[in-house]
Amino acid sequence: MLNDICRSLLKKGFQTDLENTRIEYNELGTLFLLGIGVIGATSMLLLPWFELKWMVYLFVGYAFIIPAINLFISSGLVLWFSMLQSPVSYALLLALQWILPTDMVYLTGFIYPISFVFTFHFYRPAYYLTNLIVVFGLTAWVLFLRQVPYWDVFVITTFGGTLTIGLVVNNLVTKILKLANYDALTGLANRRHWEAIVAHLIALARREEHPLSIVFFDLDDFKKINDKLGRMAGDKVLIKVSRQLIRISRDADMVARWGGDEFALALPNTDKQQAEAMMSRLTTELGDISVSHGIVLLQADDTLATLLARADKSMYSAKLEKHNGNRQVQLFGI
Ligand SMILES: Nc1nc2c(ncn2[C@@H]2O[C@H](COP(=O)(O)OP(=O)(O)OP(=O)(O)O)[C@@H](O)[C@H]2O)c(=O)[nH]1
Known part of the structure; x- marks a missing residue:
């Protein structure tokens, strides 16, 4: 049930x-x-x-x-x-x-x-x-x-x-x-649930010696969507992202809304290249909604905390790159 x-x-x-x-x-x-x-x-x-x-x-x-x-x-x-x-x-x-x-x-x-x-x-x-x-x-x-x-x-x-x-x-x-x-808006796992399961996935990856990729991503200029189109439109964007995420991920993947406009993925038996491929599929599916992501692979000496810290850092350097570059974000991909 x-x-x-x-x-x-x-x-x-x-x-x-x-x-x-x-x-x-x-x-x-x-x-x-x-x-x-x-x-x-x-x-x-x-x-x-x-x-x-x-x-x-x-x-x-x-x-x-x-x-x-x-x-x-x-x-x-x-x-x-x-x-x-x-x-x-x-x-x-x-x-x-x-x-x-x-x-x-x-x-x-x-x-x-x-x-x-x-x-x-x-x-x-x-x-x-x-x-x-x-x-x-x-x-x-x-x-x-x-x-x-x-x-x-x-x-x-x-x-x-x-x-x-x-x-x-x-x-x-x-x-x-x-x-x-679960997150009330998107129905995705919330951060706490995701972390609990990822701790288990880390142990499993080590035991079975398969790669585990962690992806953090954050929507670009989400605040502008809220400001220009209203929070309801912002909510719709979050729901759309979640649906696409569920659609393209595999059964064993663990996806979560980390909080606000941030999402987290744990991809068992997936190396960095495969994770990149998944993110580019997601980017294509999302069309005008632009995201910045960071991908890290589980290392031998990683704990859940260090793994997440590295994923977070990687995402923020991607975000920083975008901010420094010529960013043109469309706001109407709802
Ligand atoms: N509509 C809606 N907005 C939310 C929700 N949770 C958080 N937000 C908004 O998401 C926005 C996140 O803003 P920022 O963290 O500045 O992110 P951003 O505008 O995407 O900026 P960059 O990440 O730098 O591209 C804030 O305005 C929050 O109020 C939600 O459940 N629904």
Whole structure:
């Protein structure tokens, strides 16, 4: 799921690493929550041997504390749906003890896991849909009138409630990862994400003894575009550059918006000449939008910091050369 989002945001990048991030964050969180669910559900099975007041406490917990948690950790539509789902469906579940045939109650227990699984695969729309099914489906089932044992209801409620938290946490983690790793305007990896992956690419290049090129480039006279055509036009230029960059780079390349009008590329298994060829392709694609770039090759004694410092220096000397030369920059390649 997260990987799909990443893929749509950043068509080319270091996919394997994104996959790992997804597994670590989501699966561990989910396992944890499911663990709580299993413990909760098991303890519910013991309820017939406890006093009724404990059941009331637990119901209050699930009807109010879970929505409260949802309130704090979710937002927007997710919040609205979790608020809608939790009190309404739990109240309905409680009502089921008087009105549903036993088998139907067991059936409702399956809706939550299905909702959960669907959410994992299809993300939000399915989440909303299955939650609607839970809320409205339960309302429909209310029409069937039978009595069921308390513990059935609580087993289902516990299980469903726990999975609901799982869904919300999952949404939140996905959102946090997106916010933390990607640039909002261009959808490219941001500097922090790029640096983390490049550190890994450096280790990989050393181990496999293949060249690694780092390219820094900066748009020329970008400020003039902003000043003359407005920031919106400037934004469009940045988006156009990003799209071209994604289009011409290979799957294993890592591209990022370094900040402002600066971009960074890490090109595994690419020597300086090949990197130059890529940059001249980019320059052709960009037409009127002119850029200054610097390319450096990973050396034996390089650290991430020294590599980046050299790339930065190389880019600025290219920029300086342009400033000293006869520069004629067109501003209308948007
Ligand atoms: N539209 C837009 N402008 C941005 C964004 N981020 C930074 N900028 C602008 O980018 C400009 C960068 O200006 P400079 O660093 O002077 O670069 P330049 O005008 O390209 O000059 P040279 O690099 O010397 O050619 C500044 O005016 C910033 O305000 C953004 O997200 N959108």
